[in-house]
Amino acid sequence: MDKKNFAHLLRSVKEMGAIMRGEAKPAREFKLVKGKLVEVRPEARPRGPARASKVVNVAQLRKKLGLSQTEFAEVFQIPVQTVRNWEQGTRKPEGPAQVLLRVIERAPAAVLEAIH
Numbered sequence: 001m002d003k004k005n006f007a008h009l010l011r012s013v014k015e016m017g018a019i020m021r022g023e024a025k026p027a028r029e030f031k032l033v034k035g036k037l038v039e040v041r042p043e044a045r046p047r048g049p050a051r052a053s054k055v056v057n058v059a060q061l062r063k064k065l066g067l068s069q070t071e072f073a074e075v076f077q078i079p080v081q082t083v084r085n086w087e088q089g090t091r092k093p094e095g096p097a098q099v100l101l102r103v104i105e106r107a108p109a110a111v112l113e114a115i116h
Helices: 003-020 058-064 069-075 080-088 095-106 108-115
Strands: 030-033 036-039
Touching: 058 069, 058 080, 058 095, 069 080, 095 108
Parallel strands: none
Antiparallel strands: 030 036
């Protein structure tokens, strides 16, 4: 390998390290969708520093409201299997579902008023 190519490779490796440490943002991002690599559009990427969001404990929330899995699912218009998956840890609520659960946690009456 000549010096020019080696220098380019070294810069790329250093850039990758900065991205992995959170010191820099990648120029392009990809994700795997149905076995194919697709580029994530810049407007779809989260802005600002990534932060860990508190995952709502669905079973605890549901019990606090005094509802069975089926009742919770019906009242908040969530498929009962989804509620079961969240509670069993098979899946984690993400995006809008996580936001909805946080709002239910803080103001269940407001959510009920909005959806019924």
